[in-house]
Amino acid sequence: xxxxxxxxxxxxxxxEVTQEAxxxxxxxxxxxxxxxxxxxxxxxGAAIDAHGTPLPxxxxxxxxxxDAALLGAVGDNxxxxxxxxxxxxxxxLKIRSELGGFANLRPAVAYKALAxxxxxxxxxxxxxxxxxxxxxxxxxxxxxxxxxxxxxxxxHNTMVYTQEEVERVARIAFxxxxxxxxxxxxxxxxxxxxxxSQMWRFVVDQxxxxxxxxxxxxxxxxxxxxxxMNRPRDFDxxxxxxxxGDILSDESGVITGSLGMLPSxxxxxxxxxxxxxxxxxxxxxxxxKANPIGAILTAAMVLRxxxxxxxxxxxxxxxxxxxxxAGYRTSDIARGDIAGxxxxxxxxxxxxVLDRV
Amino acid sequence: xxxxxxxxxxxxxxxEVTQEAxxxxxxxxxxxxxxxxxxxxxxxGAAIDAHGTPLPxxxxxxxxxxDAALLGAVGDNxxxxxxxxxxxxxxxLKIRSELGGFANLRPAVAYKALAxxxxxxxxxxxxxxxxxxxxxxxxxxxxxxxxxxxxxxxxHNTMVYTQEEVERVARIAFxxxxxxxxxxxxxxxxxxxxxxSQMWRFVVDQxxxxxxxxxxxxxxxxxxxxxxMNRPRDFDxxxxxxxxGDILSDESGVITGSLGMLPSxxxxxxxxxxxxxxxxxxxxxxxxKANPIGAILTAAMVLRxxxxxxxxxxxxxxxxxxxxxAGYRTSDIARGDIAGxxxxxxxxxxxxVLDRV
Ligand SMILES: CC(C)[C@H](C(=O)O)[C@@H](O)C(=O)O
Ligand SMILES: CC(C)[C@H](C(=O)O)[C@@H](O)C(=O)O
Numbered sequence: 001x002x003x004x005x006x007x008x009x010x011x012x013x014x015x016e017v018t019q020e021a022x023x024x025x026x027x028x029x030x031x032x033x034x035x036x037x038x039x040x041x042x043x044x045g046a047a048i049d050a051h052g053t054p055l056p057x058x059x060x061x062x063x064x065x066x067d068a069a070l071l072g073a074v075g076d077n078x079x080x081x082x083x084x085x086x087x088x089x090x091x092x093l094k095i096r097s098e099l100g101g102f103a104n105l106r107p108a109v110a111y112k113a114l115a116x117x118x119x120x121x122x123x124x125x126x127x128x129x130x131x132x133x134x135x136x137x138x139x140x141x142x143x144x145x146x147x148x149x150x151x152x153x154x155x156h157n158t159m160v161y162t163q164e165e166v167e168r169v170a171r172i173a174f175x176x177x178x179x180x181x182x183x184x185x186x187x188x189x190x191x192x193x194x195x196x197s198q199m200w201r202f203v204v205d206q207x208x209x210x211x212x213x214x215x216x217x218x219x220x221x222x223x224x225x226x227x228x229m230n231r232p233r234d235f236d237x238x239x240x241x242x243x244x245g246d247i248l249s250d251e252s253g254v255i256t257g258s259l260g261m262l263p264s265x266x267x268x269x270x271x272x273x274x275x276x277x278x279x280x281x282x283x284x285x286x287x288x289k290a291n292p293i294g295a296i297l298t299a300a301m302v303l304r305x306x307x308x309x310x311x312x313x314x315x316x317x318x319x320x321x322x323x324x325x326a327g328y329r330t331s332d333i334a335r336g337d338i339a340g341x342x343x344x345x346x347x348x349x350x351x352x353v354l355d356r357v
Numbered sequence: 358x359x360x361x362x363x364x365x366x367x368x369x370x371x372x373e374v375t376q377e378a379x380x381x382x383x384x385x386x387x388x389x390x391x392x393x394x395x396x397x398x399x400x401x402g403a404a405i406d407a408h409g410t411p412l413p414x415x416x417x418x419x420x421x422x423x424d425a426a427l428l429g430a431v432g433d434n435x436x437x438x439x440x441x442x443x444x445x446x447x448x449x450l451k452i453r454s455e456l457g458g459f460a461n462l463r464p465a466v467a468y469k470a471l472a473x474x475x476x477x478x479x480x481x482x483x484x485x486x487x488x489x490x491x492x493x494x495x496x497x498x499x500x501x502x503x504x505x506x507x508x509x510x511x512x513h514n515t516m517v518y519t520q521e522e523v524e525r526v527a528r529i530a531f532x533x534x535x536x537x538x539x540x541x542x543x544x545x546x547x548x549x550x551x552x553x554s555q556m557w558r559f560v561v562d563q564x565x566x567x568x569x570x571x572x573x574x575x576x577x578x579x580x581x582x583x584x585x586m587n588r589p590r591d592f593d594x595x596x597x598x599x600x601x602g603d604i605l606s607d608e609s610g611v612i613t614g615s616l617g618m619l620p621s622x623x624x625x626x627x628x629x630x631x632x633x634x635x636x637x638x639x640x641x642x643x644x645x646k647a648n649p650i651g652a653i654l655t656a657a658m659v660l661r662x663x664x665x666x667x668x669x670x671x672x673x674x675x676x677x678x679x680x681x682x683a684g685y686r687t688s689d690i691a692r693g694d695i696a697g698x699x700x701x702x703x704x705x706x707x708x709x710v711l712d713r714v
Contacts, residue, residue, distance in 0.1 A: 075549065080548075083552070083555065084548070084549065084550055084551065084552060084555055087549060089549045089550060093550070119477050119478060119481040119586050119587050120476050120477060120478070120586070121476060121477070121478055124476045140516060140547075140550070140551060141550055143513065146551075146552050147552055148552040148553070148555055148556045152519075153519050153520035153521065153556075154517065154518070154519045154520075155517070155518055155519075155520075155552050155553045155555070155556035155557075156500065156515055156516060156517040156518075156552070156553060157515075157516045157517075157551045157552055157553050158513055158514075158515055158516070159497060159513060159514045159515070159516065160511065160512070160513040160514075161511070161512055161513075162509070162510050162511045162512075163510035163511075163512075164510065190497075190600070190603075191437075191441070192432065192441065192444060192446045193441055193446060193450070193497070193498055194441065194497060194503075194514045195440075195441060195503050195504055195505040195512050195513070195514055196505070196512045196513060196514050198440065198441055198505055198512070199505045199510075199512035200512075221603075221604055222603045222604050222607040222608075223607065223636075225582070225604050225605070225607050225608035226607050226608060226610050226611055226616065229476050229477070229586065229608065229611045230476050230611060243547070246547075246578075246579045247578055247579050247582050247604060248582070250579040250580065250582050250583050251579075251582035251583060251586065251608065253583055254583055254586045254587060259583065279580075
């Protein structure tokens with residue numbers, strides 16, 4: 001198996017966690033006789049510094065020529081004064097849209113070993129296993145028109161979806177739900193207020209007819225924000241529009257215990273895009289404090305969805321569980337008050353996972 | 358003191374919880390020599406059933422002639438097929454906009470007696486005391502244009518704010534923060550993506566200059582959804598646009614333990630509007646299962662903000678704490694596995710609070 005992977009390490013802790021993900025991928029390649037080639041490219045603040053733009057054309061073209069794109073994180077406080085369209089995040093949004101992947105898969109899983117790291121009680125999180133399917137190319141993120149008119153003082157953004165956009169992401173979510181043991185899909189909207197959501201709900205109900213084995217429910221986004229905390233085990237696949245998914249999948253990070261643990265994969269476009277859910281965390285960048293597990297689990301998703309190496313993906317995921325069960329913790333998941341834990345750096349954590357792969 | 362109060366009991370559990378709030382108000386009136394007059398009016402599904410519209414003109418005009426409006430809840434599943442503009446919720450949105458109150462105050466407080474009711478660990482919630490100030494008349498709720506075009510399959514809504522709209526709600530939030538012990542204001546936005554949010558952040562920073570004693574921080578809505586669960590005690594006044602406030606204030610209901618406990622007051626317009634945060638809960642309506650405490654605490658806010666009876670408001674709030682500490686629980690906050698609790702009905706709970714007022 002040959003795979004050419006665009007490495008978009010980005011800003012802050014992006015480069016250090018991406019390095020650990022690459023180390024793990026290399027180990028899989030070496031032991032399985034696969035060839036993974038990496039193409040390091042600039043994006044985000046790093047690209048602004050070098051080329052004055054958060055997504056240089058070279059980065060985009062080179063990524064389009066790859067089989068998969070592995071991104072670290074983008075964003076730095078020093079660009080806060082720029083308009084949204086010029087910030088590091090604009091580079092991320094542009095590459096998302098150019099690569100064309102519309103279904104962002106974000107698992108939120110409770111690990112037994114991390115039960116003490118969640119602000120939620122262990123009896124609430126135990127066994128929780130949710131797959132968010134967040135629509136990634138529509139809604140307020142990309143909607144036109146959008147403007148802050150400094151003359152009139154009026155600012156606006158547009159939340160927009162077409163039925164086709166809802167249908168294609170719903171199909172991916174139903175496909176996933178149909179293969180999971182619980183076979184349940186919860187679609188999130190604000191249909192009591194928004195026309196966008198009313199259409200969303202209608203289309204989801206249409207698509208549902210093709211998946212008779214999947215149980216469907218609709219939840220309003222405000223209620224869902226509570227239910228996810230009160231009874232996370234009741235959810236299986238959760239389908240949302242772009243911004244609702246941004247908020248709810250981050251919120252559900254508390255089920256796992258740290259954003260630093262969460263991977264994501266974006267499917268459906270020309271090139272699949274893989275990124276950990278955490279941000280660039282500039283305050284801890286370069287100090288060996290970042291948790292590489294989000295990036296490493298993201299690498300597992302690369303193997304699963306871009307290389308069809310399901311067994312190898314599972315091996316990485318199991319290795320992460322073993323390292324956690326052995327008590328190793330980066331600072332985001334360390335708890336000084338609990339015995340039997342060993343605090344480790346980004347590189348040490350990477351190495352520990354590697355040893356078990 | 359004379360007060361004329363529009364009673365908009367609405368749908369589902371609205372009438373039963375509103376009745377308990379009125380009983381408590383009457384007790385305060387009787388013991389303090391005040392005269393509270395009530396004007397019962399139809400809204401929501403009840404108004405659609407009687408008059409074919411969720412906000413009859415008579416209701417609106419009569420409410421505008423009152424000193425305060427006390428709302429129960431609106432919404433019923435039987436109207437789910439209607440367009441957002443014809444549903445019970447449209448009556449709520451219309452009366453909000455006609456009354457003109459733009460600052461929706463939603464306290465989220467951790468009660469010691471309810472610590473076991475939260476999915477969050479007691480050491481996380483203990484002492485949490487947040488005041489959400491949710492902008493209530495702008496954003497996606499009211500933005501034009503909005504449409505689901507069934508010919509093209511395209512649906513859109515508009516998120517829109519003017520600088521004046523942000524400034525006026527920010528001033529109310531800062532005024533409140535300046536009077537609280539922590540003097541901290543957290544403004545929530547999605548400024549890394551939305552022009553609306555970029556303007557929001559700019560205006561909040563401008564207003565902040567007039568409040569040098571208040572510490573200001575900005576949080577992205579996705580991060581805030583986590584922080585509220587991980588460290589609720591770190592927040593004091595939380596200022597948000599309309600939809601972000603809808604989601605985050607509901608989410609923060611888990612800090613208290615039940616939505617049924619949460620009151621709200623909407624200030625800044627012609628007539629202040631008071632409504633518990635919970636919805637109409639049609640599944641338990643008319644069974645005596647609803648928790649009237651949200652409505653009763655809302656009545657306390659009527660006394661505080663529309664009658665300037667701060668002492669009386671405090672008496673009601675203290676009475677609620679005493680009833681909870683004595684172990685009385687409606688079904689939403691009852692835990693069968695904890696000794697010393699007595700399960701009570703809506704009316705019994707109302708009576709228990711009344712006895713202590
Ligand atoms: C950095 C930001 C633009 C991004 C988003 O909002 O999509 C991030 O929060 C995420 O969830 O991947
Ligand atoms: C019923 C609905 C329109 C309303 C809202 O979204 O504002 C409710 O959720 C609330 O928070 O008061």
